[in-house]
Amino acid sequence: MIPFDLTRWFRRRMLLLTVLTAIVIQVSAPTAYYLAKRHELWLEARSFATQTAGLLRSEIEQQNGLWQYNTPKLTERLASEGLLSGRHLVIRTADNQAVSVFADPLPIRPLWGRADTHVQGDRVARVYVALDMGPLLRTTLWLGFSFAGLSLLVGALLYVLPVFAVSTAQRRIERLLAELALAMQEEDRRRIARELHDGVGQALTAARLKIMTLEAHPALADLSKLLDDALMDIRRSVERLSPLSLSDLGLSEALHRHCESFSAATGLSVFCEVDELPPLSAQLETACYRIVQESLTNTAKHAHAKRAWVQLRVEEDHLLLAVYDDGRANTPTLVWGQGLRGISERARLLDGNASISLDKNGSLRVEVTLPIHANTTVPIQKR
């Protein structure tokens, strides 16, 4: 496990970026549409005001100051040409007197355009035209809703995809580190075992041989016994640290040997059943061996058992490893110590799973399923 949670860190930063992006997506297009269409609407209003102002000019030139009384005909003319539909028209004299016109009622949300009528350089009238912005606002709102959906979709993709990638990367890094740690642990164990075997073991053996060449003396017999015990302890330690039999004899024979030696050492009757095994990777063999080793140790320590069983079966492309006993362990004694955690961790690193349970009688049962062809990144060297 990496102490620094990369996924969580990345998720926090991506959330802010995603929210900002979603807001920009949602706001930008409807706003651009609204501004462009509003400008277009304003140009239309102003264009119509200019057109009306031009028509008004010819009326004013004919009417000699009474033009404002003839505007109903002008507006009827505009209406008959369909130019007043949906438009509110206001005409004012130069001194801002209202001129009677007939036009559609003032819309709730008007957008005004205006134009002046000049006669001989003087402003005589001003024409105001109001267009309804209601439809534009409604369309913009609908566009806003549509883009809200789009922004949610894009935001979700923008957030989920990188976070998923980082999360996956973190899991792979964690697994790699765990495999590396395990490999280093195995390597250390092998080194220590080798040093004990080749260094202290050889020295003690040499001393034992030297004593045998000396004249008989009661003290020498005691000394020889002590040396034999020490050599035996060293051999057991070497076997525990790095099972020499695993690389020399294979998993099946190594398990049988370990069960026998464990039985001899602890007095626990261990029955070992192993199917005929296909060629297995060094990681898988080591994992199986260590799981059996740890499970039996656990049984011996906590289960108050007289008998234990080790079964290793091959089922399609999986290994099914089971270790159980006839013990009477209390449920509270099944604490997840380093050993049981190690079993689960080894199974997980090989894409397998481990189940550790106590049945109603207090019998400890360890069941591990391991794929035969697991993907591992860090190899464990065979001796």
Add this chain to the structure above:
Amino acid sequence: MRIYILLYALCFFGCAGDLPPPPVALSKPFVERQGTLRLAGTGAMVPLAKRLSTWWGETGGQPQIVVEEGMGSGGGIRAAYDGAIDLGMVSRAWTDDEARLGLGRVVVGQDVVGFAAHPLVPLAGFSSRELPALFEGERRMLPDGNWLVPLLRDRAESAHAALDGVAPGLRNAREEAYRQKRWRVLYSDSAMAQALASTPGSVGVFSMSFLVAEQLPLKMMRIDGISPTVETILAGGVAPTRELCFVFRKDRRARVEPFLRFITDANIQKRFASIGYVPRSEPAP
């Protein structure tokens, strides 16, 4: 969410657009212009008013009469009410709103209305049953090979009311023609006169009094064999007519009274027929 609302508020309030019209300024008090009597209103009365002005001048009447171009009966009523003119010329009945303005009204005569046509149209007239079909879009070829081209006056034209009584169905046909934009619409008598004179095969609603008074080169069409002329009316015949009257603010009665008395005088009324108008039938007020 707040940013969203803020951005939309900025867009809503901060965009291009002209300012709305300011509140209307207070009306200027009417300044009575001494020295002239200003007349304006329906175009149908413009030739009559000009002739009356001439006759008024010949008798040394004061003040001088100024006749403005036609701006419709409604314009004449509104301008008279505002005090912009002294006498409004009206060729139709009041609307309810206009009746509430409280203006004085003096009927001065009638004009005869009917259909005028391009001078070369080879037809003498129409039956009243034919008239609606004219505006319903029926394509009719004239004996000279030209198509008959109906021309429309605007909806506010007062001659329509007089003609609708002659030809049932004409009103609906005309309204349909407006909606369908089937024919060209003219907005004044002078514009109609110009259009009729310049468009071969054209026919349209027109004031016969205007035609006679202005001596326009147009052809008067009979309706059911009757010529819509002053002579027909004076001979006791029936032709579509409309009443012509002057309207004025009652507080100006004293100012316009001499002129009104002049035009309702029996001697002046007798001269109406010579310029194409029918004299008033009621006695002088």
